[in-house]
Amino acid sequence: MSERMLQFVSRDREMPDKRDAAERRDDFLEIYGEFIDAKAREQAARCSQCGVPFCQNHCPLQNNIPDWLRLTAEGRIREAWEISDATNNMPEICGRICPQDRLCEGSCVIEQSGHGTVTIGAVEKYLTDRAWDEGWIEPLKPRRERGASVGIIGAGPAGLAAAEQLRIEGWQVTVYDRHDRAGGLLIYGIPNFKLDKAIVQRRVKRLEEGGIVFVLNCNVGTDISFDKLRDKHQAILIATGVYQARDLDVPGSASDGVRPALDFLIDSNRRGLGDRVDSETADGKDVVVIGGGDTAMDCVRTAVRQGANSVTCLYRRDHANMPGSRRETANAQEEGVHFEWLASPKAVVDTDGQTTGLRADRMRLGLKDPSGRQRPEAVPGGEFDVKADLVIKALGFTPEPMDDLSDTLTVTRWGTLRVNPVTFETNLPGVYAAGDIARGASLVVWAIREGRDAAEHMHDYLRTCESADQKVAAE
Incomplete structure (x- = not known):
C-alpha cells in the first residue's frame, strides 16, 4: 500500500542509528547504520512534494529528489533507485559524504518551516546500497563500440564520472593516475568513518569490467x-584535482611536528588499506588542527x-561562519574534539626544531571583506598558548603548477585551468578540464557534475571528429 506523502506534520525527522561516540572513537568504521525498508519509506513520506523543489535546485547534480522520495514512500524501491542513478554516477557515495545540510537538506521547505528536513542523504544512500545488494546494478555496457579513444588524467570523482559517461557512449577510455589505486580523494583523502573504501572500490571494479583501462x-x-598522451588519444580530460596545501605563514611553521592535512589523511587511509606507512600517527600527542572546513573535521x-x-x-572565525558541515562539527564535538573559535595561529613554538606548542591570537569579526564575510582581526592583548606536539594545517588547497604537466595550457590567476564555462574545453583543441583543477577546491558532488558535463561535450567533439574522418575516407 502506498504511503501518503506530507507526513512531516505527524512524523519527526529521524536519521539512521548513529554509533555511540565512546565506541566509534576507537575504530574507523562508518558511524551511521542503515535504514531498514520501513524506516526509509516513513522518512521519505515526510516529503512535501513541493511545486518548486528547492532541494533539487540546490543539488549540483539536479537530482530528481522529490520523485525518488515519493517512489520510496510507495515502496517502489527499484524505480526510486533508477531515478536516483539516472543523474548521479555515485549516489551511495554522495549520500555518505555530501554536506546535505548545506545543499539539498539545507534548502528543504519543511526544514524552513520548523519541522526538520527530510533525511535526503540517508535515503539516497539506502537506495543504492539496496541496489548493490539486490544485484540491480548491472555491468557497464556501451551502447555501441566506437574507435576513437579518450585519455583521462586523474582517477578522482570527476575523472571517474566522465570515464563512465564516455564509455557508455562506446568510446575507448584510458584513465591515468599517479596513485596506486583509483579513486583519488575518495580513497586517500576521505576517512573510512565517512566512506568505507570498499564502496569506492566496487565502483572502480565495475568501470574496469566495463572496458575502462586504468594506468596507475x-x-x-x-x-x-x-x-x-595527446598523440595517443583523440581527446583528453584533465581531472587532477588540487593537492597543493596552502602554507602556514607564521614563525616556527617549518619545525618538525607541523604537517599538511592531506599528507596526514593519506597516510591514515593507507594504513587502513593495509599499506606499510612509516610516518608517525597522532597516538599520545597533543594535536592542534588549524582550519574550519571539512578537511579540518576529517x-x-x-x-x-x-x-x-x-x-x-x-x-579564526566563529561557529556560525565556519565553512565545514555542521553535522561533521557536531560529530567531532561528540567525539571529544575541543574547538577554539575566533582564534588564529601566531607562532609555532618549537624546541630544537621540534614542535612543543602553539601561540595564538584571540580574534573578533570586523568589517565585511569583498566576499561579504566579516573580516577577522586580532584582539589586542589576546594572546594565548595551546599545548601541541603535532600541528596539522588544514587551510585549503591550491593547484599544483601546470608547467609540470604542460606549458601550453592557459591558467587563471588562481592557478586553475582556464576553460570554456559551457563546454569545459581548454585553450587546446580536444583538451578539456573538469572538477577542482578547473573550479578550485570544492565538493565531490560538484566534481561529479562537471565530469558528466565535460563528458557530454567531449562526446559531441569526438562525434564531429569521427564524422570528419568518415567523410575523408569516403572521398
Missing part, C-alpha cells in the same frame, strides 16, 4: 609526456581515532 602509478608529465576526527592525548581545532 603514472604521473603524467613525468612518466609519460602530455604531448604523447583531521580532528582521525587524530581522535589514532589515540591522540588531546585534539583542538583552531578557527
